[in-house]
Amino acid sequence: MDTLILDWLGIGLRWTHLIAGIGWIGTSLYFMWLDAALIRSNLPRPDVEGYAWLLHSGGFYLVERRKLPPGQLPSPIHWFKWEAAMTFLTGFPLLILVYYMTGGVYLVDPAVSSITPGWAVGAGIALLVVAWIVYDLLWTSPLARGRGRAAIVASWGLLFAVVYTLSRVLSGRAAFIHVGAMLGTIMVANVWMRIIPAQHDLIAAAAAGRTPDGTLSTRAKQRSTHNSYVTFPVIFTMFSNHYPLTYGHPLNWLVLSLLIVVGVAARQIMLARDRGKPADWWLLPAAAALAVAVYLTSPAWLGGATGSGDRVAFTAVRSVIERRCVSCHSRTPTDAVFRSAPNGVTFDAPESIRAHAETIRTRVVLLRNMPLGNKTGMTDEERTLLGRWLAQGAPVDGIADRR
Ligand code: HEC
Numbered sequence: 255m256d257t258l259i260l261d262w263l264g265i266g267l268r269w270t271h272l273i274a275g276i277g278w279i280g281t282s283l284y285f286m287w288l289d290a291a292l293i294r295s296n297l298p299r300p301d302v303e304g305y306a307w308l309l310h311s312g313g314f315y316l317v318e319r320r321k322l323p324p325g326q327l328p329s330p331i332h333w334f335k336w337e338a339a340m341t342f343l344t345g346f347p348l349l350i351l352v353y354y355m356t357g358g359v360y361l362v363d364p365a366v367s368s369i370t371p372g373w374a375v376g377a378g379i380a381l382l383v384v385a386w387i388v389y390d391l392l393w394t395s396p397l398a399r400g401r402g403r404a405a406i407v408a409s410w411g412l413l414f415a416v417v418y419t420l421s422r423v424l425s426g427r428a429a430f431i432h433v434g435a436m437l438g439t440i441m442v443a444n445v446w447m448r449i450i451p452a453q454h455d456l457i458a459a460a461a462a463g464r465t466p467d468g469t470l471s472t473r474a475k476q477r478s479t480h481n482s483y484v485t486f487p488v489i490f491t492m493f494s495n496h497y498p499l500t501y502g503h504p505l506n507w508l509v510l511s512l513l514i515v516v517g518v519a520a521r522q523i524m525l526a527r528d529r530g531k532p533a534d535w536w537l538l539p540a541a542a543a544l545a546v547a548v549y550l551t552s553p554a555w556l557g558g559a560t561g562s563g564d565r566v567a568f569t570a571v572r573s574v575i576e577r578r579c580v581s582c583h584s585r586t587p588t589d590a591v592f593r594s595a596p597n598g599v600t601f602d603a604p605e606s607i608r609a610h611a612e613t614i615r616t617r618v619v620l621l622r623n624m625p626l627g628n629k630t631g632m633t634d635e636e637r638t639l640l641g642r643w644l645a646q647g648a649p650v651d652g653i654a655d656r657r
Contacts, residue, residue: 257593264351271344275492278337279485285334286482290528292319324463333453338445342438349435353378353428359591363425363627374424378432381416385436386443388412393476402476413514418507426501426623427494430510434491437484444477482525486517499551499616502623509550512543519543556620559641566643568604568651574639575601578630589629596626604650611648619644 292304308315353361358371398405420429452474459466519540526533582592583601617624619641
């Protein structure tokens with residue numbers, strides 16, 4: 255398909271995806287907070303379970319949580335279910351557009367595994383389906399009884415296993431987005447397969463004047479709590495493609511696992527504070543995980559070439575870049591997929607090469623994830639050459655002297 259059409263389709267999907275996701279997560283954060291903030295003493299009437307006064311944009315609101323009197327159903331009732339559906343209905347096509355329809359450039363990486371783009375697409379889609387089935391079975395099994403400790407441990411174990419396995423199969427970037435897509439799919443399925451049916455039952459019970467099925471609503475509450483914990487890690491994976499330092503890291507599975515811990519801990523602290531039972535000790539594991547992630551991505555850990563040896567001539571650097579980079583990074587790219595310079599970065603002029611010296615060091619020498627999928631077959635010697643040149647201060651003959 256024409257890249258122009260694909261680009262505009264991408265803009266439309268991404269825009270809607272963000273708006274739907276913000277609406278969904280916004281209501282989720284709001285209702286988790288509201289449940290915790292409700293005053294449950296000195297209730298005004300017997301049918302009220304809790305209430306809260308709110309002030310927002312020029313008005314006072316009284317929100318009450320109520321038991322419905324038998325046989326009476328107010329109308330209309332707002333369900334807040336379409337935000338979740340819309341987030342999935344825009345997110346899945348976006349995954350297809352960006353990762354499955356671009357000939358594998360973002361999906362696979364020969365330096366990671368030899369999986370073909372076709373098999374990678376199959377694996378990605380299978381993951382989304384199988385993950386939900388396994389998760390749902392786990393949380394309806396005896397392991398989830400009581401406080402569900404066994405199921406919690408198993409869930410964490412499975413999550414880290416998926417993170418690690420994906421990082422060994424797909425490109426780093428695709429591994430991260432698939433972890434996010436998997437968790438996001440579980441969240442949507444929780445809403446539509448577990449939470450909404452429980453709400454249907456609540457309504458049917460209220461209409462018929464019978465007691466609603468307790469297991470359904472307990473399960474719905476449990477699933478909505480899961481969704482709430484998973485939200486922050488999912489949001490990170492969704493913007494992680496902007497941070498090659500994370501997905502492109504040699505230990506990217508560890509970096510992502512650490513950031514998942516940070517996200518869950520942050521949510522835990524927020525929820526505990528809402529409930530008035532601060533759990534600020536969670537700051538400790540969160541800070542520790544973050545510190546390790548920052549250290550792993552620092553030059554102290556990543557290393558890189560030194561500037562020792564002969565001065566590297568700029569002509570040598572330029573010929574490497576011309577051979578390995580300008581098929582994409584040029585005002586007139588020749589690559590079949592990238593018809594305009596990726597991220598607007600071009601290396602046609604010596605000045606532009608010099609201007610991007612720091613990002614070139616990160617992507618080519620430290621992380622080694624440029625050229626993309628090593629499509630142009632860059633050798634280790636060429637990376638070392640660029641590394642030495644960068645360590646020598648990236649001198650550009652003629653230009654460096656003028657500064
Ligand atoms: C097959 C096409 C292709 C080739 C060849 C290629 N790149 Fe890239 N490059 C991309 C794409 C796509 C992006 C944007 C996505 C990303 O950041 O991963 C990018 C992003 C970058 C960035 C980050 C730009 C920014 O500031 O956002 C740098 C730096 C970079 N490339 C350097 C290089 C260098 C140096 C080479 C050659 C050694 C090279 N690339 C070869 C496709 C390519």
